[in-house]
Amino acid sequence: CSLQAGLAVLLKAERLFHSSYHSQAVHIRPICRVSYWFAQLPCAACLFVQDASCLAMSWELRQTLTVVFDFFSSGQGKKDWSLFKMFSRTLTDTCPLASQSKVYVDISPKTKEKELLEVSPPPTSVHEAVVQGDKKTYAVYDLLSPSLFNTSRSLNVQLKWKRPQDSSEMPIPTLHAQRYVAGYGLQTGEICTLIYNTHPYRAFPVILLETVPWYLRLYVHTLTIITKGKENKPS
Numbered sequence: 001c002s003l004q005a006g007l008a009v010l011l012k013a014e015r016l017f018h019s020s021y022h023s024q025a026v027h028i029r030p031i032c033r034v035s036y037w038f039a040q041l042p043c044a045a046c047l048f049v050q051d052a053s054c055l056a057m058s059w060e061l062r063q064t065l066t067v068v069f070d071f072f073s074s075g076q077g078k079k080d081w082s083l084f085k086m087f088s089r090t091l092t093d094t095c096p097l098a099s100q101s102k103v104y105v106d107i108s109p110k111t112k113e114k115e116l117l118e119v120s121p122p123p124t125s126v127h128e129a130v131v132q133g134d135k136k137t138y139a140v141y142d143l144l145s146p147s148l149f150n151t152s153r154s155l156n157v158q159l160k161w162k163r164p165q166d167s168s169e170m171p172i173p174t175l176h177a178q179r180y181v182a183g184y185g186l187q188t189g190e191i192c193t194l195i196y197n198t199h200p201y202r203a204f205p206v207i208l209l210e211t212v213p214w215y216l217r218l219y220v221h222t223l224t225i226i227t228k229g230k231e232n233k234p235s
Helices: 083-087
Strands: 021-035 054-068 102-106 117-120 123-129 136-141 158-161 175-181 191-199
Touching: none
Parallel strands: none
Antiparallel strands: 021 054, 102 136, 117 158, 123 136, 175 191
């Protein structure tokens, strides 16, 4: 469908590349389609089969796009947002080739007051999940649902705060990081990355991908990782 229908309609280049952060990724992995041990079972069971028993192999392609918009700073402290405000476009139709096409909006209460957020139009369903030990609530908009585009030919999901919060500070996520460049030149230049885990007792696996600026030359033998004040040598 390219940019004619579906979620890709929102991918307007000038809006995405002028955001606070954007990242594109492509994931490719082999999946066993048929094996002589589990030939009658769905492919989910074939994932655990050794390569020797696999008769037919398929390749799974997964593409992801992560974008961060900072409307709190640019919008004079207002946290309200909408699809049109972020992408300058709305969703008009679903892609006929898509087997599923959904929009998830995090409406989890940040405080004990659960009626603080208001999302419109009403979602087609509500989904609950546990993410990093915290219970999350998501408003789900199913683009394949016939009732979604009955009232209007465009879907502009909006989230509004019913009243201003007492504090203007944004909630700190469980996992967050800070990164900065210090010094100058090849002798004193350095990259510092600080990763924080604010969970009271749980540890999480972290995969760190560093993009080194072109003007810094990275020497692996000087790499140091310090955890809780002690040096942690990577494998």
